Amino acid sequence: MIEVDGVTCRYESGGGRSTGDGSDGVVAVDDVSVSIPDGEFLVVAGANGSGKTTLVRTFNGLVRPDDGEVAVNGTSVGEDLVAARTTVGMVFQDPRDQIVAATVGGDVAFGPENLGRSHAEIDRRVEEALAAVNMSGRADERVETLSGGERERVAIAGALAMEPDHLVLDEPFTGLDEPARRSVVDRLRALHREGTSVVVVTHDLRDVIDLADRVVGLSRGRVVVDAPPAEAVGTLSGLDVRVPESCAPKDESGAGEGGSEPRGGGSGPHRDGSGSPKTGSGSP
Numbered sequence: 001m002i003e004v005d006g007v008t009c010r011y012e013s014g015g016g017r018s019t020g021d022g023s024d025g026v027v028a029v030d031d032v033s034v035s036i037p038d039g040e041f042l043v044v045a046g047a048n049g050s051g052k053t054t055l056v057r058t059f060n061g062l063v064r065p066d067d068g069e070v071a072v073n074g075t076s077v078g079e080d081l082v083a084a085r086t087t088v089g090m091v092f093q094d095p096r097d098q099i100v101a102a103t104v105g106g107d108v109a110f111g112p113e114n115l116g117r118s119h120a121e122i123d124r125r126v127e128e129a130l131a132a133v134n135m136s137g138r139a140d141e142r143v144e145t146l147s148g149g150e151r152e153r154v155a156i157a158g159a160l161a162m163e164p165d166h167l168v169l170d171e172p173f174t175g176l177d178e179p180a181r182r183s184v185v186d187r188l189r190a191l192h193r194e195g196t197s198v199v200v201v202t203h204d205l206r207d208v209i210d211l212a213d214r215v216v217g218l219s220r221g222r223v224v225v226d227a228p229p230a231e232a233v234g235t236l237s238g239l240d241v242r243v244p245e246s247c248a249p250k251d252e253s254g255a256g257e258g259g260s261e262p263r264g265g266g267s268g269p270h271r272d273g274s275g276s277p278k279t280g281s282g283s284p
């Protein structure tokens, strides 16, 4: 269970995290409270810049809240970072931000190796994680030879090898073509069915609306809707979140479908204004 209680996160106008002195800057997440029970498939939706990435990064301590508290399985993230990083697996917006080894197997093994697990245990985890993303038998392949969808699946496998209770994926479909999207969706569906809790961050609900138990919608850092998908779409379609055509308001000029932006190419990975890509690792 992830419990977010009254969390606020600010960035300084120069790009770094807030000094906490109340000076000017961006309030990326503004007094958010949300609980994510085990086994839930949660979608965190909102327009670019609404605070989605910042919020989910508090789940494993990659971002420390300026106010409020995040607890995972009853333990404060700030008090036990290692526990949070092993319990909450994170897959970043661009898999290149987290692939660290030359081969598929080496990359997936990286997290459990850092945990100091035995060779036999690491081999078991790598095998199971690759099977979960439908890449069994491909451990020796070089990452640089893989397609974007395959790299995404390697990144997911890397997070799964940590055997997290919660898997958090930030815009996992960005830049993927239709078959790759379908493949990642299929993997997420299977993982969820097998009991993994999944949090997907997205500004496009179309791929995940059928999988979601609940949708939390953010706007300007605040929660504006927290409801099952069917109830949430009405609010979300007014927030530059793409919703399936069948759910979009009929009388609007394409707001629900995100205007003319083509599917797949999308708006591209968000860059955070600091000029540097978002970095970090699902590994402690």
Ligand SMILES: Nc1ncnc2c1ncn2[C@@H]1O[C@H](COP(=O)(O)OP(=O)(O)OP(=O)(O)O)[C@@H](O)[C@H]1O
Residues within 6 Å of the ligand: 011, 012, 013, 014, 015, 016, 017, 026, 027, 028, 046, 047, 048, 049, 050, 051, 052, 053, 054, 055, 203, 269, 270, 271, 272, 273, 274
């Ligand atoms: N490192 C940073 N320095 C300064 N401001 C930042 C930084 N990272 C994010 N922000 C700002 O915080 C706000 C929330 O950003 P965040 O990346 O959390 O939103 P998001 O909903 O994930 O956006 P996207 O969908 O584009 O990734 C935005 O105004 C953004 O410009």
